[in-house]
Amino acid sequence: MSRFVNMSDEIVGIAENEMLISGRSLAGQIEFWAKIGRAIERSPQFSYERIKAALSAQIAYDDLTFQEQEVFHEELTEALWAEPGTATKTLYAQLTGPGLDENGKTIFPGDQS
Structure with a gap:
């Protein structure tokens, strides 16, 4: 079943560039990224709850894995630039x-x- 989802122009533009390289359709590229994100979140070496705890200073940044630190930086950057x-x-x-x-x-x- 297909559904329409609103996405930012920025994400769609990035996905359009990536689809040219990967040979996927736009929807296929975004679905691929969603599956990767889901797999990462379910990984025993990755915990989004720990990232949220670090962002709210409940645990130390140094206690995060390398992968968690990368997402921490992305989340922090997004939060700093948000209205x-x-x-x-x-x-x-x-x-x-x-x-x-x-x-x-x-x-x-x-x-x-």
Whole structure:
């Protein structure tokens, strides 16, 4: 059964470049990557839970395997470049001065409204 899935232009572009090299279709390339990712996550030498624990400073980075460290770096990079959420923006505004809430309203440190 086929389904349509929205994907970022960046991932689709990378998959399009890779499919030219691999000889797979676009869908085939993305499915191939999904199968690899699934296999890695199920590997006894790899634990995504450990990566999440390291990202939240619950375990040391040095305790991760080499493969886990690679994914840790990818996740950290993505998080650093991601748009902060409303809670983070609100906290930052409260700590640094006036800011905007999720409705675009100016908020000031200590505002409870």
